[in-house]
Amino acid sequence: MNQKGGVGKTTTAVNLAAAIARAGRRTLLIDLDPQAHATLHVGVDPGSVSRLAGGKGSVYDVLTEEPSAAAEVLASAMLSIAPQLWILPSETDLAAAETELADVPAADRTTRLRRALERCSAIANGGTGPVPPFDFVLIDCPPSLGVLTLNGLATAREVFIPMQAQFLALQGVGKLLETVSMIAGGVNPRLRVTGIILCAHDTTTTHAREVVADLVEFFEQARQAPSESPWKTARVLSPPIRRNIKLAECPSFGKTIFDYASSCPGAADYAALAERVIGEWDAM
Amino acid sequence: MNQKGGVGKTTTAVNLAAAIARAGRRTLLIDLDPQAHATLHVGVDPGSVSRLAGGKGSVYDVLTEEPSAAAEVLASAMLSIAPQLWILPSETDLAAAETELADVPAADRTTRLRRALERCSAIANGGTGPVPPFDFVLIDCPPSLGVLTLNGLATAREVFIPMQAQFLALQGVGKLLETVSMIAGGVNPRLRVTGIILCAHDTTTTHAREVVADLVEFFEQARQAPSESPWKTARVLSPPIRRNIKLAECPSFGKTIFDYASSCPGAADYAALAERVIGEWDAM
């Protein structure tokens, strides 16, 4: 997540999920953004998933249904898009969810997604579930700190922050961490920031190196600080994802980078990042 | 304006305004974004402008004061930042303006900025004004279609849409034009879309060329359509602004590109674009 727009959230959610799935882990990608870019990116038409249009439903239904019914909806709305890879798609109506949920009490409206997923895995672990238990769930958030992103933060164990190593991009990080603190201090005490994913990274410029140095310094200070914070163990993750035009092209074909150009630098970088993410998760 | 984040709105507003001022035209840059990036970009500290902090005020005061007082506020809040170049800065409190203005009737809350500027120029043209009449006013909008951007659209004569020539960037253009239509059909009938400014443009890739071709085609169809629309005479503007690291560096020094690296490609592109913008305006 990152409230700043156009930083690489969707490109990262889609291609990291695809890389993790290719490593053999059962992976669910949740598109929590009314722009539905992750949905488009994997070749699903957001206009066709709406139940009003005769589709099987979307994350909008999961958020607005009663939690007891939401698990059923989730199971039917999920679409298989590659071996070991499913998506819970978004649709344009998701924008209305923010307004509809405004009347719901705060602790309820920020935990809708989590409770639906928990019910799903409770059923699945019982063996008769509609939904396979997942090894990894990746959530693509919209560029805002509203109720949709809060549902993402309330659901997640870890926060990944995609960003570009540029001066103006640094300005929003403080506000982002405040929001994580609020959720970690409230409905999701296990939430922690795993780190920053550098997107569209230019390894050659001094400017990028200086911004990265700033970030590394910031996390170093957080690690040494006496107080606990959800980003105490956060860091700038490796490898950075280099700028690579193939990553900008493949959404127009409805494909992940691995189905479009599996040996380009963008694919190599996301595969390497996935390996680290899986390795750390196994080690925990 | 462009509701998508990180597309080049601020970089364009600041450097185009600076280029127009260097061509000798009296130019006002208005920072309508609570992120206050344009304010930062020209070396002004958004924290220091707030009247609560003893500063001379910001666009927040202009929007929330009674229109009769707003003109005075505008005159005092404006800061001179270069020969012929002034900024009406933003501050963080501007985010609160959206909530505060929600209780104001719709036609009132979207025209606060315009009415304050009109009062200012009425006073100025009377010769005793606090504010110099301006040749050009450039407005940097936030990445949203909320009340701040609506104030920008209600005030402006022309809409410039900065964007990057990438597939996912195309997805938001429809919604943007809908919003322009709504304002042009309501409080600002003279509003028209002048065109698209291609930012961080990569002239070498097929992908960028294909996206530009899509845009050119779209505007061609709008031009030939029998119906009137605010983008009937819109087009992809020239030159595109090439990707140039200097443009990402200079905000960290609080400088426009012309004070940072006046002979780099970024400066050349914005200077050339300014020449076209001025030429068209003079010809109207």
Ligand SMILES: Nc1ncnc2c1ncn2[C@@H]1O[C@H](COP(=O)(O)OP(=O)(O)OP(=O)(O)O)[C@@H](O)[C@H]1O
């Ligand atoms: N490593 C990269 N190399 C080249 N282009 C990239 C890279 N990462 C992302 N892009 C492109 O940059 C643009 C923004 O990326 P993306 O849509 O993933 O950002 P986002 O943070 O999800 O945006 P939003 O805030 O709108 O949800 C897209 O056109 C994408 O294709």
Ligand SMILES: Nc1ncnc2c1ncn2[C@@H]1O[C@H](COP(=O)(O)OP(=O)(O)OP(=O)(O)O)[C@@H](O)[C@H]1O
């Ligand atoms: N032509 C360019 N070459 C290189 N970097 C650029 C160029 N144009 C913009 N950038 C950089 O891209 C990032 C996004 O640009 P900018 O802040 O102007 O976008 P924006 O649309 O105003 O974003 P927001 O939606 O947050 O207001 C910034 O770090 C900026 O310095």
Ligand SMILES: [Mg+2]
């Ligand atoms: Mg996205």
Ligand SMILES: [Mg+2]
């Ligand atoms: Mg901006």
